[in-house]
Amino acid sequence: MAFERPSIIRPPSEWKSYYLPITRGCSNNTCSFCGYYGSKLRLRPLDEVKEEIDALALYKNSGIFLSSIPRTVYEIGKMWYGKRVFLQDGDALIYPFSKLKGVLEYLNDKFPDIERIGTYATPKDILRRDIDELKELKRLKLGIFYQGIESGDDDVLRKVKKGADYSQIVEAGRKAKEAGIALSVTVILGLGGVEGTHRHALETARILTEVDPDYGGALTLTLVPGTPLYDEWKRGEFSLLSPFEALEELEMIIANSSFSNCFFSSMHASNYFSIRGMLPKEKRRILEELRDVLTRRDLSLLRPDHLRGL
């Protein structure tokens, strides 16, 4: 079956990247809140990936278009400034090691000015690689893993079928660090529902402290129609937090976590209120901002629901 190019889903910080699909879907397609739920993993043939890299190089070096190459390649290529590449899709680190190496070598060969290549990676994808393999990928400029931690609460992780538990997530983070690969993680406010909010927040603060990532981001749970969690909510078996309850979780997470040096933000469009800054350096300022909003309880200070996005 021909490989179908996935739509572009990427971390906000990859906005300057060339988006190169090497997979489609996600190998761990069980997370009950995620749009990738039930998706079929497809691996793109290495030859086809190389063909796209060749076409991109021809276009960037000589302005030549090939009619056999999808327009998207040129649309993304036109805006691309040549320094960063983001490998699609949901967990591109699942791509077989020798082939992944092949992609990275080819990219480096055709675009020697590339500074960093990034990918989404599940904890199991990282654990599946031995440390020498990870170091080899790093040598080939795979410089950042984006990982959804979602929660530090094992009950929540189990319920949402994350496919990894607390200790596996911590171990994966340790391994990435040992290989010198930067780690950018996200957690989801509200994933424990109303009943589990305290435990979810405190355990999430604990896992963030243990993983000690370079970048951390909070998202707010947004239910996706067609996913099991959406259906649970419809049946009244899962309760969503109110906007201020979600911010209370964020406050608890920031207050109870401890980082060496982490850029933390809640700038993502799913959030009701944005904070950003370096932790621990700006912890006090961030907590003051959050506590001020929580004290005032003024809805006009929050992003309205119709402007929130996934």
Ligand code: SF4
């Ligand atoms: S591992 Fe990530 S991309 Fe895959 S289903 Fe879970 S949340 Fe979605």
